[in-house]
Amino acid sequence: MPEQHPNGTDAETQVCVSTSFNTNLSNTPDNRYLMPVPSLLSSTMLRPSCGLLLIAALSQCTSSANSERNTQAPPAVTQFNQDWQFVRDVDTTVTASLFAKTGSTAQWAPVSLPHTPRIEPVVTEQQQWQGISFYRKFFRVPAAGPGSRVAIEFGAAMHTADVYLNGQNLQRHVGGYLPFTVDISRQAKYGEENVLLVRLNNQDSPVVPPGKPLKGLDFNFYGGLYRPARLILSDPLHIANAVQANRVAGGGLLLHYENVSPQSATLHLQTDLQNDAPQAQTALVRTVLLNEKGQEVARTTSEAASVAPGASSQIKQQLSIAQPQLWSPDQPYLYRAVVEVLRDGKVVDRQETTTGVRSIRFAAKTFTLNGQPLRLRGTNRHQEYPYLGYAISDNAQYRDAWKIKDAGFNFVRCSHYPPSEAFLQACDELGLLVMDSAPGWQFFGNAEFQKNSLQDIRDMVRRDRNHPSIVLWEAALNESDMAKPFMEAAHKAVHEELPFAEGVYSCGWLDYAYDVFIPARQHLKAPDYFNKYAKDKPLFLCEYGDWEYYAHNAGFNQTAFSGLKESERTSRQLRGQGERALTQQALNFQEAHNDNFRGPAVGDANWLMFDYKRGYAPDIESSGVSDIFRLPKFAYYFYQSQNGPVEGRNGFGKPMVYIANYWQPTSSKQVVVYSNCDEIELQLNGKPVARQRPDATKFADRLAHAPFTFTVPAFAPGTLKAVAYRNGKSAATAERRTPGAAHHLQLRYDRSGRDAGRQDVLFVYAEVVDVNGTVLPEATNSIRFALKGEGELIGDNPVRAEAGIATVLVKTGLEKGTLQLTATGDGLTDATLKIETK
Template sequence: MPVPSQLSTAVLRSCGGIFLLAALGQCAGQPGTSGHRTKAPAVITNFNQDWQFVKDVDTTVTAALFAKTGGPGQWATVSLPHTPRIEPVVTDQQQWQGVSFYRKFFRVPSDGPYPRVTVEFGAAMHTADVYLNGQRLQRHMGGYLPFTVDISKQVKYSEENCLVVRLDNRDNPVVPPGKPLKGLDFNFYGGLYRTVKLRLCNPLYISDAVQAGHAAGGGLLLHYENISSESATLHVQTEVQNNTSEDQNAQVRTVLFNEKGKEVARGLSEAISMAPAAFGQVKHQLTIAQPQLWSPEQPYLYRVVVEVLRDGKVIDRQQTTTGVRSIKFAAKTLTLNGQPLRLRGTNRHQEYPYLGYAISDNAQYRDAWKIKDAGFNFVRCSHYPPSPAFLQACDELGLLVMDSTPGWQFFGNEEFAKNSMQNIRDMVRRDRNHPSIVLWEAALNETDMPKPFMDAAHRAVHEELPFTENVYTCGWLDYAYDVFIPARQHLKAPDYFNKYAKDKPLFLCEYGDWEYYAHNAGFNQTAFSGLKESERTSRQLRGQGERALAQQALNFQEAHNDNFRGPAVGDANWLMFDYKRGYAPDIESSGVGDIFRLPKFAYYFYQSQYGPVADRNGFGKPMAFIANYWQPTSATQVVVYSNCDEVELQLNGKAVARQRPDATAFSDRLARAPFTFKVPAFAPGTLRAVAYRNGKPAATAERRTPGAAHHLQLSYDRSGRDAGQQDVVFVYAAVVDVNGTVLPEATAAIRFAAQGHAELVGDNPVRAEAGMATVLLKTGLGSGAVQLTATADGLPSASLKLTIR
């Protein structure tokens, strides 16, 4: 049989589309070469609805679990993604851990003896035992990566089937990250928290890369060579699996389309022969003339459609998006498509308040949108692989990615090491085709890993992606990996890693938090002298006031500026959003946005480092932000962040000053330094910043002295995606004065209500923090209007109509 070639991008498994379960009957049979019926392209059914859930019950699997009226405890009807418990935001009680059960009753139309029926789990936290009709079929260990259960032989056609998943998310030292929750710097929550799909297809099909389980194989594998603005070569490897009892012949057709749907290139293979239970690999080499190159500024995506044909008829189909780009890491330099690039990054934990990991694809997109809006061009997926929907958003929006295997300050026994290695391979197999991924963190973060493990982990990535270009591993120890990614605080002031002299690419994967929290106070020792720890730290909640938020932003500015003094090709701050962790009851608050995704001052510092020319998606346009609330207690030293050439600050219509960016030891290396003004004295009214580019006004910002609380304003978080069906969105209520100015010290208790195909999740009523209160809105399958209201004592109520499409 032919041997495979390689590929690269993200697999969006769409074999004929997504239909309701009733649509499975549309796979009409046609005569085939082996005597059984040939099916139409596979049908993938969203399997997220009508599950039943129970927890904190007898953990024994008995026959009663599979009877509609049986089983332990009271079953709740739920939809996926799902988390076992609505988790409070701040509490001295840790996240829920234990054994839970999910079950689903379903029917598959009668369809002969050969069709392949599988259940595809996006993720399950973290040890899953899967049963069908009382028979245990599979155990999967690991909470962040997908697995497929083949139920072809056990499923009963035209009869009711019962699928049961027993989930256990208790501490387990052999399941990465392995460290007990009480000592872990993040939470791992629980549940079937990603999408589940039912797939019905022919027994001759394009395999799944993770399920196939062999290096550089399975599914689609894309790889580019000879990339330039004139042409590029795309190699597409397709693996076809024969799950019949007879020899099979098939052809593979590969077609590449541009964003407008125009065909760019195609290939059609000769017929390949596959023995029973064997696979065949087809390689196509497609030439792209004058390709649109993918970059953070221009994230252009092509579409690859691959079809399996037997007797000229399409029997399976997959498609994926792909971006043409080359990346090269070297000592002191990084180039993308042959051009120098500096990585300006952040770290992101995927959790949401209340729901943990169980969020919608739209919510994943909104997180990526915010990261790009904040001025970053890179994100590290700390400390585990993220949702495929997040990676797809990074592809679309133009965010470079470090994909990370699960791990943090823990190395276990031989079984743990084996499971970690499997995680690394499965991560690469799932994510290998995303143009956004430029680094593979095949290392356990801040863990003292044995050298043989690091050697094997580095080798595993290169075995999965056996190409001479565009593949880079990374790790926090300066040993086996292609790129060294320490955190800034792993060395001490004043030099940190600025004197790193090895002939190896260096990227600072964390900075700006710990060095201002426990070890020292950065370089600004004089200014920090005598301050309490809480006043110098980067861990500042939005509600701690403008001085705290300004300090956090200054810390990030100082550290980011200093990182330019060394050989690093970029850096990633710690971190994008506040989050919860196992070893402490409070929120880890060094995010540039809070846990509800509301921005802090530092968000706008980073935003000022991008632009001022808008990219393809509209990010990076001219901006200005006043890092001050302008109240009687506000500092009269006013900092303005802008990506423009000059800024004029006005107070009540009169110019305070017009000046160029700062030139200090904390800003001398920045792409765009802040503008610091000294206002002679506080006067109530309006501060206005006018940013100039090439001598002309390009952006403005205002701060008005807040008056008395007058009413509430309601809004919800769009961030590039309106609310959709089966979505979760943040709803914000602001306490404002008569002019609509938010009162940054307001802490009123606000109650939310919703009418329509949606429910509210979270504390309700909830106290405002820095004048804003937040609740989560979870939508259902229905479309149409949702009416939101917010009320608070002594203030008129506010309402907002939100349309679900």
């Protein structure tokens, strides 16, 4: 590999690749470490009219399916996810045979992106697969080249990618969580077939963050090209991609708001133009801001600017917004900024990004949003799915965000790495505040590792900087013994990339250098933890509710804990471990969350939202408020009760009530009910048990909405009903029926704000129910699934039900249509479900 500059480009040539128009992403992926790729220096320009012609040519020449194309121009963009081939566990040497359609001994399997190298079992005594794998794709580009720029964008690849085109090594990208782009303008054979080869290595590496070997890591880093890819044809004069440009506070679009109020706001927008043509180009930038109805709110056009050959130019603009709709968790209003680059009166590049008008401020003891104090009520999220690891659809990313919002949280920490852009876009749309996190956990490596980590921090900020949801940048290696110079450099990197006087906050788990201190609650001992933190610095508790109970250090509820077994007192409880275990987990979270209000913290984030798998243990880490299949536990509804009741625009935070009890002979007569209302009346078989106000205990005295605990004198089979009252009026109801004998199955799939789409990944749940449709919470029947239509069953089949529900993953096909899923079980009436993909 040739010598490289610190910014990742080779010593002779810095290559800049076009960004693309995409209505779903605020920035487009780009490359990080470049090997020499000579710039395309052609006088042939891609005009807007040519863009449409090129898309037509792409539809005939590429092997990507028509249904994936984005026909907006310019630039011409086609999804690049179909007709890939994959092989692993073969000779890792790159030879000519890997580029040949015939004659190779490798058994290539047809795959589509996103893709994972191996379907992993939910629970295994072996670690996830690690090794070297190959992806390749045969494709064509229009014969009209090489006048335009041609690039391939990868959303992410785990974690070291060597990319070849037609046998030539083009570049290496290091890092598994952020995007990169491969420019193929010079090497592509226009009008002929090309073969792209990606050699991927996800083996342990001490220089690639997170750096720690998988066998000692608290999460898994799955392999594969696990995020989407795109093929782009664009003009040599284009909006530079923020990551690929590798310029401090440069590249792409950079948005920032000042003087935000309900009366007005000022949007400062910087557009970074790159000219890779052999002569100077004169262009101007036109920006239009649209509201959610598509109506124009503001417009500005820059003066004409000349951009020298091989150079860049940053165009700064300012727009005034009268009476803006301010973005907040309850009202996540998004505008659209449309930025066009014009040369000789014609559009040669165009980008569109959603944007939210808001202001933030962290101070000691207070976080304010749009000038109003707001308590951050958060959780942590790992992005993995069972079986598929990281290779999930954008819809699946959205559903995860929807569940976090539905569970009552207004904040999510992206532990312990940057998430997909689709997840962040969902947070923008749904109203979730975000801590974006650099890859790292309990490992601090050598100089090369630190260099790569600092580059990760910069690339993370460059990719994600325009999301209104992001309020904190975790520019630290979680629970790692970082050197002070590294922390200083990481903090500085955030502020260099976002050089604004207000509204930019770095954070780290050590109380040094960073703007906001984010320790885990268990980093100090009971009973005070961080409640006596006295420094004049914002404090946010980024983890709580798991380790302090797992390690028997809760310090408060010792009387209740004294009779519990070790396995009973922990927050690590699988959904199938039963009512008592789920009640204990919810109580642990309640107690810890309540106690966090006693100190100066501006908010907290529990550990965690979803159960997940670890590199160092064969079992599932089960302290999630939902299980690994995204099925809620009791604690989910405790947190849901802490939200609202509010009139949120997305329907979250409405009056709710939930009975945390299965009401069967073994159930506790102490019935806990969660609600965000004032009073609850509990009824048994239509007769009142009691009507009560919320609990008044030291474990609930700081909560927005304490639980309601009822004592039922004696068990009687039938129906428990909770009626929630708000201001004296019935606002919500919930029921629990005593389950009878298993009778039949009923099927449903998890929508969570998104119906089934093409190439989607769906959780389908088969519930074991009695004749009345009540789920049997202790059923463990073996259930078999069968699928008809264009789709694929992923995972164990048959699979045993856990707490009465058996789960399978369904991967939908490329075309829209109907899938028919059937579930069968011995002694149970079958169930059939039709899924329409759109």
